[in-house]
Amino acid sequence: xxxxxxxxxxxxxxxxxxxxxxxxxxxxxxxxxxxxxxxxxxxxxxxxxxxxxxxxxxxxxxxxxxxxxxxxxxxxxxxxxxxxxxxxxxxxxxxxxxxxxxxxxxxxxxxxxxxxxxxxxxxxxxxxxxxxxxxxxxxxxxxxxxxxxxxxxxxxxxxxxxxxxxxxxxxxxxxxxxxxxxxxxxxxxxxxxxxxxxxxxxxxxxxxxxxxxxxxxxxxxxxxxxxxxxxxxxxxxxxxxxxxxxxxxxxxxxxxxxxxxxxxx
Amino acid sequence: xxxxxxxxxxxxxxxxxxxxxxxxxxxxxxxxxxxxxxxxxxxxxxxxxxxxxxxxxxxxxxxxxxxxxxxxxxxxxxxxxxxxxxxxxxxxxxxxxxxxxxxxxxxxxxxxxxxxxxxxxxxxxxxxxxxxxxxxxxxxxxxxxxxxxxxxxxx
Numbered sequence: 082x083x084x085x086x087x088x089x090x091x092x093x094x095x096x097x098x099x100x101x102x103x104x105x106x107x108x109x110x111x112x113x114x115x116x117x118x119x120x121x122x123x124x125x126x127x128x129x130x131x132x133x134x135x136x137x138x139x140x141x142x143x144x145x146x147x148x149x150x151x152x153x154x155x156x157x158x159x160x161x162x163x164x165x166x167x168x169x170x171x172x173x174x175x176x177x178x179x180x181x182x183x184x185x186x187x188x189x190x191x192x193x194x195x196x197x198x199x200x201x202x203x204x205x206x207x208x209x210x211x212x213x214x215x216x217x218x219x220x221x222x223x224x225x226x227x228x229x230x231x232x233x234x235x236x237x238x239x240x241x242x243x244x245x246x247x248x249x250x251x252x253x254x255x256x257x258x259x260x261x262x263x264x265x266x267x268x269x270x271x272x273x274x275x276x277x278x279x280x281x282x283x284x285x286x287x288x289x290x291x292x293x294x295x296x297x298x299x300x301x302x303x304x305x306x307x308x309x310x311x312x313x314x315x316x317x318x319x320x321x322x323x324x325x326x327x328x329x330x331x332x333x334x335x336x337x338x339x340x341x342x343x344x345x346x
Numbered sequence: 347x348x349x350x351x352x353x354x355x356x357x358x359x360x361x362x363x364x365x366x367x368x369x370x371x372x373x374x375x376x377x378x379x380x381x382x383x384x385x386x387x388x389x390x391x392x393x394x395x396x397x398x399x400x401x402x403x404x405x406x407x408x409x410x411x412x413x414x415x416x417x418x419x420x421x422x423x424x425x426x427x428x429x430x431x432x433x434x435x436x437x438x439x440x441x442x443x444x445x446x447x448x449x450x451x452x453x454x455x456x457x458x459x460x461x462x463x464x465x466x467x468x469x470x471x472x473x474x475x476x477x478x479x480x481x482x483x484x485x486x487x488x489x490x491x492x493x494x495x496x497x498x499x500x501x
Contacts, residue, residue, distance in 0.1 A: 083431040093423035101416025101466075113409060121364065121409045128365030 178228045178339055192226075192341040193217050198243070206250040206275035206334060209234070213342060214242040222302035224343045226332075232256070232296055232307045233332040233340055244342075248334045249309065250275040258309055260286070261293040269294060269309055269328055275335070277310050277328035284324055288315050294328055304343055349395040352387065355495075356399055359383050360406060377406050378480055381455070382487040384422075385448040386495050388429035389439055400426065413463050421459040425451045440496065449489035456481045 083089050103109060179194075195211035213219050225234040225246045234246040235254065247254055250271040258269045258279070265286045270278050282288055292312040298305025310328040317324055363377035380403055387399050404422055408415045428451045437444040456477075 082434045083427065086427060086431045089423075089427060089431075093420060093427075097416045097420035097423065099416070100419055101414050104414045104416055109415065113412075116405075117409050124361075124364040132366065 175339065191218070191344045193219065193344050195219075195225075195244075195340055195342055197337045197340060206248060206271070206273075207253075208237070208248060208251060209246050209337060211244050211246055211340060211342070212242065214240045214244050216241050218344045219244050219342055220302075220344070224296070224303040224307060225340050226307060226343060227337065227340055229331065230307055231331040232303070232309050233334055233337060235303065236342060246340070249330060249332070250277060250334050256303070256309065257297045257299040258294045259297040259305070260288070261295055262289065263287060266297055266299065267294075275330075277330050279312065279326040279328045280323060282324040282326070284317075284322070286324070288312060288317075288324055288326060290315065349392065352391055352395055352399075356380060356383060356387070356402070360402070363406065363410075376477070376480060377403070377410060378484045378487075380406065381452060382484045382491050384425060384455075385429055385451045385488045386492040388426050388451075389433065389444075389448055389492070390496060396426075396430075413459070414466070417459065417462040417466065420462065421455050424458045425455040428454055442493065445492045445496065446489055448492055449485050452485040452488050453481060 193213055195213040195217075197209045198212050199210040201208055211225075219236055219239050221236050221239055223236045224232060225236060227233045232249055234248040234251075235256075236244050237247040238245045248271065249256060249269070252271050252273055254269075254271040256269045258267050259265070260267060260282070263286050265282065267282045268280050270280065272278060279294065290312055294309045294312065296303050296305055296307040296309060308331050310330040313327045313329045315324065315326045359379040359382075360377065362379040367376065367378055384399070384403065388396055391399070400422055404415065404418050407413070407418045407422075411418075429448055433439065433444055433448050433451075437447065439448075
């Protein structure tokens with residue numbers, strides 16, 4: 082207990098006034114700056130930062146439920162946009178297909194767009210069915226092309242509203258072709274494995290890998306200069322009368338969805 | 347309670363002030379944790395440890411607020427006068443009434459501090475709602491702390 086409060090108060094007043102004056106004249110400013118910068122500020126900054134990080138951590142723990150519900154919403158949005166993406170991709174492919182098909186010369190040729198409705202699942206490289214028939218001007222022997230004007234098959238049987246298409250990779254397909262480099266006539270046939278075989282190439286005719294093989298137009302119903310494939314492996318048997326080769330088809334016959342039928346020349 | 351225990355307690359309060367209260371105080375923060383120990387220390391501690399606490403607290407407040415140290419020393423001196431002379435004059439320090447009234451030294455300190463800082467020219471002090479609430483909570487804390495700690499002093 083303070084025995085002499087009045088004396089204490091007087092001393093307090095004097096000391097306070099003295100310190101007030103000294104501080105007003107900035108006697109202690111240097112010391113206070115050093116103490117604030119090197120003592121107080123680092124601790125305060127560290128503490129504040131720790132608390133902010135800690136409160137963020139606890140807020141994260143407590144908001145777990147919000148995170149789960151947000152995740153559900155995001156997954157639903159993702160599924161929606163995935164469907165949209167697939168739909169837009171299909172539209173984009175269709176646009177590209179139509180854009181390339183329009184590169185075909187008009188005037189002498191009329192193109193009928195058809196969709197592939199059925200495949201023979203056991204022999205996908207042989208035959209397909211399309212949803213256009215005699216009512217649409219389809220006739221047997223007409224060429225069936227895909228994007229880039231590449232030959233995919235030949236119309237085989239025609240009904241009123243549907244037709245079957247013999248694919249170029251079918252064993253029964255026989256397509257008269259032209260070697261683009263040497264302008265030599267030859268024949269391309271399909272096979273059970275889906276590989277095209279180039280045959281009846283005279284031995285003296287040079288044949289190179291990657292050489293483009295196109296339709297020759299000799300058959301009459303198939304327009305000329307439709308790309309068929311590129312030469313893959315050359316089989317030059319000296320005992321044989323002709324050169325042979327395997328041809329890589331340009332049309333992806335295994336994944337046909339939409340095709341064009343060339344209905345008149 | 348020994349002076350070592352007292353200093354440990356006071357040191358922990360200062361650490362809490364430097365780490366926690368800046369996040370609570372905004373533009374101006376005050377060492378609330380060490381402030382709420384002052385009524386107990388100035389009432390029950392021996393003169394020399396109480397004097398050391400007085401000096402350290404004055405420096406902490408001075409560095410935290412940039413208010414003139416003369417004002418801080420005067421306000422703390424008024425608090426000492428209140429706790430060490432006025433309250434013991436009226437009540438026995440071991441009673442709960444003395445504990446409650448002793449805690450009112452905090453608002454007394456705050457008012458003295460604020461009045462001088464506002465009246466005297468050029469002192470940076472803004473009496474915000476946050477400060478007022480802070481002092482109110484500190485007063486409650488001082489009463490509770492004194493009530494808890496005096497049992498260790500009064501044997």
